[in-house]
Amino acid sequence: MDHPSKLHIGLTIGGRYEVIRKIGEGGMSHVYLVEDLKLPGKLWAIKESISDPKQHSSIREEAQLLISLSHARLPRIVDFFPPDDDGYTYLVMDYIQGITLEKYFHGYRGRIPGEFIVQIADQLLEVLDYLHTHDPVIIFRDLKPSNIMVSEHLELRLIDFGIARNYKQEQSQDTVKLGTVGFAAPEQYGSGQSDARTDLYGLGAILLYLSTAGEYTEWSDQAAKSFRADLPRSLVPIIRKLLQLRPEDRYVSASQVRKELGTAARQELAPDPKRIRGLTGKPGTQVIAVMGAGSGTGTTHTAIAISHYLARGQGKVALIEMNVRSPAFRRIQQIVDGERGGHGSGSRKFEVNGVDYWRQTARADVIMLLSGSYSYVVIDLGTYRERERFEEFLRADVSIVVASGAEWRQQDVMDMVRGLSRYPQQKWMYFLPLAQSDAVHRLRKQLNTTRVFSLPLQMDPFDQSEEMDRALYHIFQGTLTGIQRRRKFRFGLS
Incomplete structure (x- = not known):
């Protein structure tokens, strides 16, 4: 791309379209994901192109022609900003998930x-x-x-x-x-x-x-x-x-x-x-997204525990890190490489006890994994504040909020629920590590849902805990396919 983009995250175009992130670029254009401020929650793609002044009239004609098209296999063109003084043109169109x-x-x-x-x-x-x-x-x-x-x-x-x-x-x-x-x-x-x-x-x-x-x-x-x-x-x-x-x-x-x-x-x-396996993973791959209501709630610990529980006889599992600020997976990889006598391959993928870890993974890589051979894909999303990662939470087959069982921290959950009230929340689950029964009942009443669960103590999420296995079995039975009770056995990190 010879021409720099004028757009950046947070910029509002035409008083209506707020730039969220770049999603592509070509020889003469950049494409960004934007949110429609007049239709909150509605996402569009906006294509920024630059042209020679001699072509400006033809660009307007072609834009009007594209706006007139109507077919299920074509993106709708919903808005057009003609060339500005520098020749930059903007087309607003459907954001295609896929x-x-x-x-x-x-x-x-x-x-x-x-x-x-x-x-x-x-x-x-x-x-x-x-x-x-x-x-x-x-x-x-x-x-x-x-x-x-x-x-x-x-x-x-x-x-x-x-x-x-x-x-x-x-x-x-x-x-x-x-x-x-x-x-x-x-x-x-x-x-x-x-x-x-x-x-x-x-x-x-x-x-x-x-x-x-x-x-x-x-x-x-x-x-x-x-x-x-x-x-x-x-x-x-x-x-x-x-x-x-x-x-x-x-x-x-x-x-x-x-x-x-x-x-x-x-x-x-x-x-x-x-x-033929669709991109949602159905019927082959089921996606579990894990997101913390706040920091320090044990989101990564919980995602690891879930992944290794599923890998113990339930199927092939990938654990994906989409929390870009977390050093957790890198540290785990360093430990694994050290115990195996290696110095690190530089690859973002490594394996622990039958779980494939994918470090610092982008959206495009996630979709490729969903078209592969995994029975389950578990996504560690960190905390919910970043909108980009929240999209993955909404798309998942099972969406899990990890929160503290302490009464003074349950406000984190309520703030999250209220802040995201425009999104459907019926399928969300709430995991409270080490929470007492009264904390579970209190949150169930506040949220008006029975999908709030306490998780028992598990010091090492890589290791097997009969108590944790029993808890996850009862939680996921009827929600995830292929869930079976497993007999207790021991193993170490390898």
Whole structure:
């Protein structure tokens, strides 16, 4: 990015949109997450771009065109700030919860389930057909995995219309040659004007990339030999035709490709929902978020105890540190490396007694872990004050507030509940380490919920405590799937 951003955390744009954090950037743009101050709690994405003064009128026209689009696989453009004196333009659009197809692909180590590849093709063809039959026709021109979002329900959304353009019948070739090497059609390098068949080439490049574990984006004999054996062979001629060098040798429309895909690949490969894992982890991965009502409540201690309880026969567990200020996981890693005779690998991942620890983890990494093989992901969020981490608390299957059982500190919980009253709280659990029964009953009455629990003393959260196991079993039974009673056994930190 050659141009510095004007935005920063806490800045308010147009008197309405407060910047929360940066969530992406491209060659000529920055993207930020913002909160709508007129609709508290509503989040949008705002794209900051810079342009040459000669392009300002066309930018306004293109913004109005994007605002007019309405399709489930496109982000809504809800507001537009025209170029300022420095050429900076701002588009406010839907904030899409999810992960790019590129990161999803790498999360599966290049082995996305075959039935999902067919679904990817069908969903992209659906939105391309909408764009190509729009009046005026819109050519996306930059189809690639990093410009496609995968939602938590495995629904695709196109993002970044930075080089989308109207098709002009009288124009012989594109004025500007743009596109991503490897996924761009030959005509985008100066041999002609991009049209609907240009996007179909990009679709073919994506499908070949996914079908060869990321090895190829252009058709060749070697690419055909590298085609995954578990995919329907009927995809091969479709992809080959999509990737023809001459536009006239490709399919003429997205609807034509979709029809052929429907009568070939989808008959050969029936989708199996059990083999496709969504980003929420359901049904395979369950997420437990642990957050402290205040400092010093034992949040990390509790998260570790929960993780090791689940790992003792309940399933494969990842414990994720999202409290950026905490040194806890680094110190644990130093101890583990020292006991194993190592000097530290520098990796953010290390293992203790069957639990994979992920130190200082970002949101994108979390989503990749949720598309993996873990039965449970436990997230240590620290205290609730930072809004960014609170989003993970709301998304979790089980949301746990760790608070002190001392009467003088229970005000921390009440302040948190009142401060977050606009959010649904029905599924929240409240853990009070070492609390007496009267403290539990008092908080249950104040919060009007039975989901307040005392945790027994456990000096070492890595070690097994029969009393703690019994408490967690009764708490999670009926809430988490796969919870079983385990017989007592002993082990040490290794």
